Amino acid sequence: MATTEDIYQLYLQHPVISTDTRKIAPGSLFFALKGDKFDANTFAEKAIEAGAAYAIIDNPAYALGQKYILVADGLTALQELATHHRRQLHIPIIGLTGTNGKTTTKELINAVLSQRFNTLATEGNLNNHIGVPLTLLKITAEHEMAVIEMGANHQREIALLCSIAQPSHGLITNVGKAHLEGFGGVEGVKKGKGEMYDYLTPQPPEGDAFEKHNGVAFINSDDAVLMAMKDERGLSSVIYYGKNDHSDNIVSGKLLDSSPLLILEWKDNLEGGTYTVATHLTGAYNLDNILVAIAVGSTFGLSPEEINAGVAGYEPKNNRSQILHTANNTLICDFYNANPSSMFVAIENMDKMQSGHKVLILGDMFEMGDESAAEHAAVLQKAREANVNERIFIGKDFASVSPTADESLTADKPTFYLTAEDAMVGLKRNPITNATVLIKGSRGMALERLVALF
Template sequence: MITTEKLYSHYQENPIISTDTRNISTGCIFFALKGDNFNANEFAQQAIEKGASYAIVDEEKFASDQCLLVDDVLSALQDLARYHRQQLNIPVIGLTGSNGKTTSKELVNAVLSEQYKTFATFGNLNNHIGVPLSILSITKDVEIAVIEMGANHQKEIELLCTIAQPTHGIITNVGMAHLDGFGGFEGVKKGKAELYAYLKAHRGYTFINRDNAYLMEMSTKAGLDKLIYYGTENGNTIKGSLKSSDPFIEIDWTNHDVASTVKTNLTGSYNFENILAAICIGDFFDLTPEQINAGLSGYQPKNNRSQLTQTESNSVICDFYNANPSSMSAALNNLSVLTADHKIAILGDMFELGPESAKQHELIVKQASESGIDEIILIGKDFYAYKNEITATFFQTPAEASTYLQEKQIKDSLVLLKGSRGMKLESLLQFL
């Protein structure tokens, strides 16, 4: 059995980690993870033949000089990341929340990179595998890291904190997400608060939206004392107000009585608090207002989150990377107040809601029907259950909806396209 220390010496010589034989680079270390339907131990030798220096396996029959044996490959990956983190003497900002995690992470990184050499989680590599991979991607020249942490059940954030070991942290918000795994909304709060518990135990700094009653309650319960506040009221380190959000967000903000205004390329008034959080963190790390504004105004949203895309025929708000009741409600509210001659909401089912699913879909159906939006298109079996409840167009699958959109040929409209990742609503964009 190879020790973590010995494995780390190999990692220092070959600091590239792979978990997929389709993405083997010369000199990398391949971790043969197991899943419900695969056993990557079986592909360890293939990884070596493709150029990996070593493969990490946990079945003795696959071990060799280059296929190094450990008790459990996943645990070995996590332990290696912990060991690497302990060698890094830099601020690590741990970031979680029900909505806005990835956008907030990108904004914080955009701001801090105006002054520092930064690292931020790639995409949404934010789980028990993604966080170790992110930590192991931090090089010696990085000055600040921003690590996104996602969870769909309790104790997951607690685990990720032991790997990322954040010195600073932020919970963007708590909402109706992953209710099935967390066991309801109170379970969501308890799960996200695991970041607060870690920061309290390790005397870390916490950035908190003072306008959010849930976060204030959770921070008080955790006994946090190193708090940096942002919000819309006086008394915060950063105070902000929404100047415009039609279609792009512009905000006024002050720090230490210095007033500033910044216009961004983000749509959706719900992103106001994410922008304010990035300002607060930038200010804490001594960036000037000019640097902060440059980072925010230069950020271009991507990954189909609050991304306004111009097609040949329409303006489309691409927000179909994921969805839950909180983000869906916010997106509908945003669309209802935007200026456009004709507005359409195309919504797909929301997943991982457990026993709450029927109720939450019903609430979104009701909100959509009362929103004043010109046309509502609802897709998926959960929404389809309400096809006789409101005036809307219903489809059970995206394939059915694509046929309809091809025939209808929507033009000159502002379209919201939002649903859970599993609905694959990106397939509809070509018809808009």
């Protein structure tokens, strides 16, 4: 069996990792990972034929020569290789997690830090037990910073990812209602996300396996939940940011405009200057994400001009709060994912937006478990109370909590479709024009199919 050091020596010679035989990079190391419906050991020979220098396998039946490196478990070998590589690096690594806003925050921080530093950040949403190791193994001697996004739908996942990435700095964007089925409710979400703070704490909880790290935490001082979580753990190295006048905030800020793109004013509370920046982001809820990016930039010595250049230059292209102007409408494309917390703030944003005809198109939220009916009903009620002109709901979960016959006679009667296909038929029959339209739902609803109808 090959050791982690054995594989690391091969990695130094072949510092590109492949896990998909359809995308083999010549001279790479191919890790044969198992999935629910496949065993990549069966593709090891194909990987070598496609140009991989070595194949890391965990089934001796597929060891066909010296280019096949046998390990006890392919995924564990990948994770241990990434951890070993991380230990050789002497750069700041910022780890971030949270219920909402992780990817947008990661992109904003990367955009700001990249104004001065050679920064590597998680690509897309490669934020799980495979994506985090793959991201770490892309860090080279030329990189001066790294921003690592960490996602989870069960407890102890963030703990695992922190043990691999070993962040020197960390943040939790927020704690809300998402993956309730996997986490076991809201308290489970809080505990799971709190594993980021557990890793950074100078003294881990009694009986916990964490080492002492005493990392730096960026914390939104407006967020009572995060502040309480900080106090519970005794975090000592904290950098605060927020909208309020908290005396310890390194930066604070407020929105000047949000219809629909955000313009904000922020203050450098260390130097005393006040600055304005126009963004390509929509949604008042993104103010917190922008402020933490500003706080990170300020912490690492970037000038206000560099920080503003990074914030202003970031354009979302990942269906997260992305503005799309068509010939007939303005779309807010926010259909990468959805949960009750993100639904509420998105609806509130539409409620406050100064616009003409406003339309909500909301799709089912997945992984809600036993809370599904109650949470879909709450979102439905929130939408019906919002200052918008039309409300369209898509999916069986929303349909299951649709109004009774008497309620459906009210003037604000919402429209329900069981599937996205049904919605497409309905929208073709009754097209929407001259409107601002929010399209939001869980990724599995594939609501991007609606865009062509606007």
